[in-house]
Structure formats: C-alpha cells, structure tokens
Amino acid sequence: xxxxxxxxxxxxxxxxxxxxxxxxxxxxxxxxxxxxxxxxxxxxxxxxxxxxxxxxxxxxxxxxxxxxxxxxxxxxxxxxxxxxxxxxxxxxxxxxxxxxxxxxxxxxxxxxxxxxxxxxxxxxxxxxxxxxxxxxxxxxxxxxxxxxxxxxxxxxxxxxxxxxxxxxxxxxxxxxxxxxxxxxxxxxxxxxxxxxxxxxxxxxxxxxxxxxxxxxxxxxxxxx
Amino acid sequence: xxxxxxxxxxxxxxxxxxxxxxxxxxxxxxxxxxxxxxxxxxxxxxxxxxxxxxxxxxxxxxxxxxxxxxxxxxxxxxxxxxxxxxxxxxxxxxxxxxxxxxxxxxxxxxxxxxxxxxxxxxxxxxxxxxxxxxxxxxxxxxxxxxxxxxxxxxxxxxxxxxxxxxxxxxxxxxxxxxxxxxxxxxxxxxxxxxxxxxxxxxxxxxxxxxxxxxxxxxxxxxxx
DNA sequence: ACAAGTATACTTGTATACAAGTTACATTTC
DNA sequence: GAAATGTAACTTGTATACAAGTATACTTGT
Numbered sequence: 001x002x003x004x005x006x007x008x009x010x011x012x013x014x015x016x017x018x019x020x021x022x023x024x025x026x027x028x029x030x031x032x033x034x035x036x037x038x039x040x041x042x043x044x045x046x047x048x049x050x051x052x053x054x055x056x057x058x059x060x061x062x063x064x065x066x067x068x069x070x071x072x073x074x075x076x077x078x079x080x081x082x083x084x085x086x087x088x089x090x091x092x093x094x095x096x097x098x099x100x101x102x103x104x105x106x107x108x109x110x111x112x113x114x115x116x117x118x119x120x121x122x123x124x125x126x127x128x129x130x131x132x133x134x135x136x137x138x139x140x141x142x143x144x145x146x147x148x149x150x151x152x153x154x155x156x157x158x159x160x161x162x163x164x165x166x167x168x169x170x171x172x173x174x175x176x177x178x179x180x181x182x183x184x185x186x187x188x189x190x191x192x193x194x195x196x197x198x199x200x201x202x203x204x205x206x207x208x209x210x211x212x213x214x215x216x217x218x219x220x221x222x223x224x
Numbered sequence: 225x226x227x228x229x230x231x232x233x234x235x236x237x238x239x240x241x242x243x244x245x246x247x248x249x250x251x252x253x254x255x256x257x258x259x260x261x262x263x264x265x266x267x268x269x270x271x272x273x274x275x276x277x278x279x280x281x282x283x284x285x286x287x288x289x290x291x292x293x294x295x296x297x298x299x300x301x302x303x304x305x306x307x308x309x310x311x312x313x314x315x316x317x318x319x320x321x322x323x324x325x326x327x328x329x330x331x332x333x334x335x336x337x338x339x340x341x342x343x344x345x346x347x348x349x350x351x352x353x354x355x356x357x358x359x360x361x362x363x364x365x366x367x368x369x370x371x372x373x374x375x376x377x378x379x380x381x382x383x384x385x386x387x388x389x390x391x392x393x394x395x396x397x398x399x400x401x402x403x404x405x406x407x408x409x410x411x412x413x414x415x416x417x418x419x420x421x422x423x424x425x426x427x428x429x430x431x432x433x434x435x436x437x438x439x440x441x442x443x444x445x446x447x448x
Numbered sequence: 449a450c451a452a453g454t455a456t457a458c459t460t461g462t463a464t465a466c467a468a469g470t471t472a473c474a475t476t477t478c
Numbered sequence: 479g480a481a482a483t484g485t486a487a488c489t490t491g492t493a494t495a496c497a498a499g500t501a502t503a504c505t506t507g508t
Contacts, residue, residue, distance in 0.1 A: 013461065038489070049463040054490090055282070062286055064378045071470060071489050085375035092316050151309035151383075154288045158382050159375075237491065262459070273493040278460090295459050295500060 002028055002169070005130050015055030018046055020161070022056060026065050026077055027165050033077030037066065063162055083166060084216060086159065091212040093155055094140060097147035098192075098208050102201050109146040113139060113193050117186060124182050129175040132182075133167040139189060143196075170219070188214065226252055226393070229354050239279030242270055244385070246280060250289050250301055251389050257301030261290065287386055307390060308440060310383065315436040317379055318364060321371035322416075322432050326425045333370045337363060337417050341410060348406050353399040356406075357391040363413060367420075394443070412438065 004024045009017045022042070025031040043053045057073055060066045066073045078086075101109070116139045123132040137160065144156045174181050188211055195207035228248045233241045246266070249255040267277045281297055284290045290297045302310075325333070340363045347356040361384065368380045398405050412435055419431035 015461080040489080050490095051462050051464090055461095058279070058282060062382070064374065068490095082374060085373055088320075088373065089375045089379060092320060096312075096316060149309055149312070150288065150306060151313045155313060155379060155382075158286070158379075239491080264459080274460095275492050275494090279491095292460095 001030070002172070005168075007130075008134075013052065013055075014048055015052035016059070018042070018048070018052055019056035019059040020165075021046075022060060023063070023065060023161060023165050024168070026060070026075055027162070028169055029077070031075055031077075033075050033079075035075045036072035037075060038072050062158070065162070078162070078166070080219070083219060086162065086166070087212050087216055087219070089155075089159060090140075090163065091208065093152055094143060094212075095205065095208045096152055097144045097149070098196060098204050099201060100147040100149065101143065101196055102199050102204055106146055106196070109142060110193060110196055112142055113189075113196070116142070117189050117193070120186050120189070124179060124186070127175060129172045130168065132175070133164065133171040136167050136171065136185075136189075137164045143192075174218075185218075225254070226396070229392075231354075232358075237276065237279075238272055239276035240283070242266070242272070242276055243280035243283040244389075245270075246284060247287070247289060247385060247389050248392070250284070250299055251386070252393055253301070255299055255301075257299050257303075259299040260296035261299060262296050286382070289386070302386070302390070304443070307443060310386065310390070311436050311440055311443070313379075313383060314364070314387065315432065317376055318367060318436075319429065319432045320376055321368045321373070322420060322428050323425060324371040324373065325367065325420055326423050326428055330370055330420070333366060334417060334420055336366055337413075337420070340366070341413050341417070344410050344413070348403060348410070351399060353396045354392065356399070357388065357395040360391050360395065360409075360413075361388045367416075398442075409442075 002024065004017075004020050009020060012020075022031070022037075031037075037057070039050045039053050039057060042056075043050045046053065057066065057068065061068045061073065064076065065078065066075050116135050120132055120135050120139075123129070123135065140163075141156065141160065144153055147153075174185065191207050192211060195204040198204070226248065228241075228244050233244060236244075246255070246261075255261075261281070263274045263277050263281060266280075267274045270277065281290065281292065285292045285297065288300065289302065290299050340359050344356055344359050344363075347353070347359065364387075365380065365384065368377055371377075398409065415431050416435060419428040422428070
C-alpha cells in the first residue's frame, strides 16, 4: 500500500494533507469510483473534526475527483480515459507556454531546466522515484511559469496536484521497469530543452506534440 | 451600485452566494486590488458566521481573484490584462471544443444554439441585459459540453463564474450603447453556428479565432 | 529622542454544537 | 402481500468556541 510522501506534507494544513491522502487513494484505486464518502466517516478515520475534511472535500471536488451531493460525496475516480484527457489539457497548456517562450530571452530558465534534468539522472542512480516525479513536475511547472501568463499558470495549478500524484504512481512503476525506460524519459525532457533553445516555433510545436503523444503511449503500455 | 442578480442565487448555499457577491464586487472594482479581506469582517458585514465566508474565500482563491495568506486574504482583482488572459484561455478551451464538434453529428446541439440566439434577440427587445449575459454564457457552455471532454469541461467550470460575472458587467455596458452593437454580438454567435454546421475544420478554426480576437477589441473599446 | 521588549488585539486553523433536510427501514393499514 | 406512513439514523450547512500565531502599538529603559 502506497503512502503519500510525508516530506510533501510539511508546512501544509490538516485540510490540505487530508486532500493529498484522499487524492492518492482515489487515483491509485484504493478508494473506488461510485463509493460514497461521508465527512463524518472520513473525519473519524483521520481522527480529526469535520472542518479540515470539509476543506479537503471541496478541494477534491474542484479537481473533479469527487462530486459533492446532498447526501455524501460520490467518488468519480480517474480512469485511463480521464488520464488521457488530463494529457490533452497538459498539452494545451504547455504548448501554449512553450510557444510563448519562443520569443524573449530565457537563458536562466533553460539553465534551470538543464539542472533539473541532471538531478533527474541522479535520482535514477539512487533509485529515488519520489524525487524523480517531483522533479518531473517542477520541470514542466518551470516552463509554464516562464510563460508569464497568470491564467494559464492558474489552469496548471488547478491540475498540478493531480498531475503530481499521477506522476508519483506511474514513475514508481517506470522505476521497476529498469533504467532503459527512465533514460528515454530523461531524453524526452532534453529534447524539450533543445526545442526551447532553438526558439524555432515550428520545431517547438513538433517537440511538444511528440512529447505528449509518446507519454500517452507510455501510459497505455503501463496500464495494460 | 450593481447587485448580483438574486435569481441566480436561488438554491445555492450561503457560502456560494457570498462568493458570488464578493466576486462581483472584486471584478467591478468595488473591492480594489491590494485590499486585505478578513474572514471575521466579511462575516459581520454579511451577518453570517465565518464558515460560509471561509468557503467563499476558498472559492475566490481557486478562481485567482484573491490570494490566501497567513493574515488576511489580499485582493488580486481582475485587471484589463487579466481579462485578456481570460479570453486566451476561453479561446484555447473553445477552439478545442469546436474542433472536436467538427466530427460527429450534433444537430440537436446546433438547434439548441440557434434557439439561444433567438432568445438573445428577445432580450434585446425587452432590454434584459442580465438574461442576455446568461444566454451568452449558456451558448458557449453548450458548445463545451457538446465536446464531451470531462477535463475541458472542468476547465470551463473553473472559470465560468468569472466569465459570467465579466459578461454581466460588460453586457450591461453594451446595452447602453444601443442595438447596433448588440446585433453585432448576436451576429458573431450566428457565425459560430454557421461554422459548426459546415463541419469544416479550417473554417471553424477561423471563425473561433475571429470571434475571440473581435471580443478582445470590444473589450478594449469598452474600457477606454 | 530612540531602541527594545511586552502587551494587546486580530488573524487563521481546528473542534464542537446545532438545525434542517434526506434516506432507509420498520410498522401499520388496506 | 403491497402500499403508505411514520420514525430513526445519518447527511450537510451554519454557528460558535478555542488555540496558536502574528502584527501593531505602547511602554519602558537608556
């Protein structure tokens, strides 16, 4: 049974940490779609009052993982198709961001991205899949932040917890498959950096497209 | 001083209605950026307890209208540039949705859209700007729903309240400018329907692009 | 006059209490 | 046996209470 990394829970409120824990359980299937969650039940399960649970429920509802109803919140879960849809949105957001990065100087950002990729290689060496997924998330977030578009960044923030959690789960599986696959993932990130460095709009477009198309394939294989 | 339509507050919780009221005040500038909101103060202002206010604050924070901090929530507001960014996102979402609608049969949806446009013309006759903005929002929502993409629909839901409120304010101003402008807005919607009916991907793409480009211009003129 | 420290008032996060409404089940009635 | 009714348990929405932390302002010492 997988647990949410306690390091990621530092400095956040009870409500947020309950949201993280429930989110993980919903995405990895411990809590199944159709199940009905009661604030009281969860509160007693976590040994807290309803207040933070209520906050967590609202968060998960905003993320589309559950649907709040008059009596109880029904779990919607995250099916394979849902994850593919998530990739669709990630593609929309990131291709927009990368196109925006094409104009303007972003040497420092690119330097940052390269450093992150180097760190990724280290996590492979030390078999730290948790850190890898964190870096992966940071990599894409850095690109979106660099686009300097508040609303787009906001869109990312509205899915980043889900994306991070999905990465946490899938990265763990990829680590089990050995280094070949991991190196391929890292190489994909390098290609993105190369694209950004070229400042060639067409090339960037193509690289992003390939990135998410390939991620989709990886996803399918990982499930089947 | 503009008030949030009471008809739109029916059947929703106190927390949501407080969110609607605050949202309007923030967007129309009654509450100015930089201002610090305290849960207690708002609770006494609205004559309620902190619980629903807290819920409203979380909602507004999720919408990017305020930023929750240790002491008080600072108002971020919605500048002209923010609204333009909002149009960027709307364009991304709706062009995606319309492209998706290009394939497949959507006669009933298109019939619905046409009906809405007819209703819009009625609201012009009876000078009901509130209903017009509501129909405008429903029109675009119908298209997004027709795309049958949960995540994209979710993205729309995360901005729909803001969009509706912005429409409420700007539509009110357009009504003051007379029927010529209004008929132009309605005509733009007709062009969208024509695009969808053609099922021609290129044409649809062009129509959506023109729609949001023109909306941006309208916005600029409306402010200056 | 100025710096340091303390007190005070206000903030959020969490817990608990209560009210109104919904669901499910048992009981009653036909 | 079946339908209707009433009741009991459980649900959320809102109000209130308390604790821990923070900023402000005042006081005190130099």
